[in-house]
Amino acid sequence: MQMNNVDLNGLILKNPVTVASGTFGFGREFADFYDLGLLGAISVKGLTLKPREGNPVPRLAETPMGMINSVGLQNPGVEAFIRDEIPFLRKFDTKIIANINGNTLEEYVEMAKILDREDVDSIEVNISCPNVKSGGMAFGTDPLMASKVTAAVRNVTSKHMIVKLSPNVTDIRTIAKAAEVSGANCLSMINTITGMAFDLKTRRPIIANRIGGLSGPAVKPVGVRMVYEAASVVSIPIIGMGGIMTPEDAFEYMLAGAAAVAVGTGNLVNPMCAPEVLEGLKKYLPMEV
Amino acid sequence: MKSIRDLKIVSTDEIAGGIFALVLERHPDFGELKPGQFFNLALKSRELPLLKRPISLSTWDDQTMTFVIRRVGKGTELLCAARTGEWVSAVGPLGNGFDLVPTPSAATLLGGGIGTAPLLALAEALSAAGSKVNVYLGYQNEPYLTDAFKAVADGLYIATMEPVKGLYHGNVVEYWMNQESGETDRHVYSCGPDAMLHMVQLSLKSRGQKGHLLTEERMACGIGACLTCAKPIEQDGEVHMLRTCIEGPVFKAEEVVFNANE
Numbered sequence: 086m087q088m089n090n091v092d093l094n095g096l097i098l099k100n101p102v103t104v105a106s107g108t109f110g111f112g113r114e115f116a117d118f119y120d121l122g123l124l125g126a127i128s129v130k131g132l133t134l135k136p137r138e139g140n141p142v143p144r145l146a147e148t149p150m151g152m153i154n155s156v157g158l159q160n161p162g163v164e165a166f167i168r169d170e171i172p173f174l175r176k177f178d179t180k181i182i183a184n185i186n187g188n189t190l191e192e193y194v195e196m197a198k199i200l201d202r203e204d205v206d207s208i209e210v211n212i213s214c215p216n217v218k219s220g221g222m223a224f225g226t227d228p229l230m231a232s233k234v235t236a237a238v239r240n241v242t243s244k245h246m247i248v249k250l251s252p253n254v255t256d257i258r259t260i261a262k263a264a265e266v267s268g269a270n271c272l273s274m275i276n277t278i279t280g281m282a283f284d285l286k287t288r289r290p291i292i293a294n295r296i297g298g299l300s301g302p303a304v305k306p307v308g309v310r311m312v313y314e315a316a317s318v319v320s321i322p323i324i325g326m327g328g329i330m331t332p333e334d335a336f337e338y339m340l341a342g343a344a345a346v347a348v349g350t351g352n353l354v355n356p357m358c359a360p361e362v363l364e365g366l367k368k369y370l371p372m373e374v
Numbered sequence: 375m376k377s378i379r380d381l382k383i384v385s386t387d388e389i390a391g392g393i394f395a396l397v398l399e400r401h402p403d404f405g406e407l408k409p410g411q412f413f414n415l416a417l418k419s420r421e422l423p424l425l426k427r428p429i430s431l432s433t434w435d436d437q438t439m440t441f442v443i444r445r446v447g448k449g450t451e452l453l454c455a456a457r458t459g460e461w462v463s464a465v466g467p468l469g470n471g472f473d474l475v476p477t478p479s480a481a482t483l484l485g486g487g488i489g490t491a492p493l494l495a496l497a498e499a500l501s502a503a504g505s506k507v508n509v510y511l512g513y514q515n516e517p518y519l520t521d522a523f524k525a526v527a528d529g530l531y532i533a534t535m536e537p538v539k540g541l542y543h544g545n546v547v548e549y550w551m552n553q554e555s556g557e558t559d560r561h562v563y564s565c566g567p568d569a570m571l572h573m574v575q576l577s578l579k580s581r582g583q584k585g586h587l588l589t590e591e592r593m594a595c596g597i598g599a600c601l602t603c604a605k606p607i608e609q610d611g612e613v614h615m616l617r618t619c620i621e622g623p624v625f626k627a628e629e630v631v632f633n634a635n636e
Binding site (some may be wrong): 107109110113114115117118122130138139143144145147149150151152154156159277301302343350353354355356357359 | 375376377378422423424425426463465572591592593594595597598599600601602603605606613614615
């Protein structure tokens with residue numbers, strides 16, 4: 086654990102504080118609030134091969150100490166990301182992590198091939214999105230599928246590769262191990278936990294898609310436990326996330342075995358959350374000379 | 375410019391049953407404000423709820439900003455119960471707001487319920503820019519903000535859904551349609567529940583009249599990152615999910631797709 090030169094197995098971050106995919110857009114939304122170069126890395130909004138309009142609304146339900154979302158990977162597609170967003174993000178001294186999502190194994194491979202030629206620092210293979218009909222979480226809840234996707238992406242790119250794990254599994258250790266042996270350089274965890282909330286007046290689910298992904302402080306103990314379990318069986322580094330709102334939350338993830346952390350829902354509550362976590366972490370972590 | 379600041383509460387006042395005027399100190403970092411913009415607000419000292427609440431600006435002056443809030447759930451309950459001197463965490467100004475260039479020579483404002491509040495700053499701005507402003511306000515049974523509107527409106531028309539002595543009884547959109555049946559060159563601005571905005575949209579279409587709608591949607595961040603407040607908007611024959619907090623909350627009346635889920 087250290088405050089600088091955080092080595093994620095080939096990807097060196099200047100500090101351990103990153104932001105989680107899906108909570109930070111492509112960074113533009115936060116550039117009004119602070120210098121994005123403060124961050125160790127930015128994981129951009131989940132990308133798909135083609136543009137997606139996402140799910141119907143309502144997409145949001147607030148729950149005790151958390152929120153359920155079902156956005157459904159609304160994004161402009163990987164080509165628009167390359168054309169419009171990479172040049173913007175490159176203006177800041179931070180690492181760019183491209184989060185990729187496929188309906189099929191072939192789509193993951195196709196996106197990885199495209200991004201392999203582009204100026205991104207890491208590819209985050211998202212096998213854990215709960216809000217799409219096909220693909221997504223289906224790849225992240227079965228060790229064999231997780232292994233196949235990881236190996237297939239590894240086969241077409243020499244870039245640093247992160248595999249983002251789903252918490253919606255009975256044993257996170259088997260999935261973590263499968264990703265490691267199949268070529269992941271690093272793991273990120275946890276994605277949202279599937280959840281549901283009803284409107285008592287209408288007697289119907291609040292979210293149009295009925296089931297969504299729960300995030301926020303409510304999920305933090307689950308995330309910490311899963312990072313701890315995964316860290317006990319893999320030797321690759323882990324980016325810990327799930328409900329980090331304070332420097333203490335971040336340090337807790339690191340005590341559980343995370344080498345770096347990501348602020349997610351915290352960004353939505355307080356746009357200054359990530360730099361505040363970074364500042365506060367300094368009293369817990371040494372600077373390596 | 376968009377900022378997050380802690381603002382001291384100047385005053386809170388229940389102006390009608392369950393409707394509160396929250397006056398906050400205005401911070402210079404927020405810069406220029408536009409009618410139709412909003413802030414994401416939460417009581418600083420809260421433990422729950424997690425998320426801030428998007429609340430439209432009603433009016434402002436050099437020192438203060440006024441938000442009119444309907445007490446709905448936990449977040450608004452805390453804001454409405456807060457006392458002078460307490461602190462509110464505020465992110466803003468957010469959203470596109472109404473574009474008043476060019477200023478229409480005559481405008482009609484249609485507000486429903488708590489949707490009347492954001493139209494107050496608009497009425498003031500239009501009036502100051504020389505526009506002739508007619509205001510139609512619809513309430514369930516208890517009007518509020520009417521004195522403030524009276525001060526800037528050329529004509530003020532109030533309707534209530536339940537009978538109230540001296541006021542038009544019925545739907546405010548029908549009231550407007552009857553009163554201004556021939557005046558289709560007035561620019562219409564409307565804010566209210568979705569059912570009302572949909573009715574305004576259909577009325578404008580049938581009359582060949584132009585207008586803008588101030589819409590709302592559940593949202594988390596208010597700054598365009600979470601994509602939860604997406605709204606189906608039709609432009610150039612294509613429907614796209616646009617962010618209520620960035621590309622909205624004000625849209626051209628004909629662009630908003632209502633009942634998209636049905």
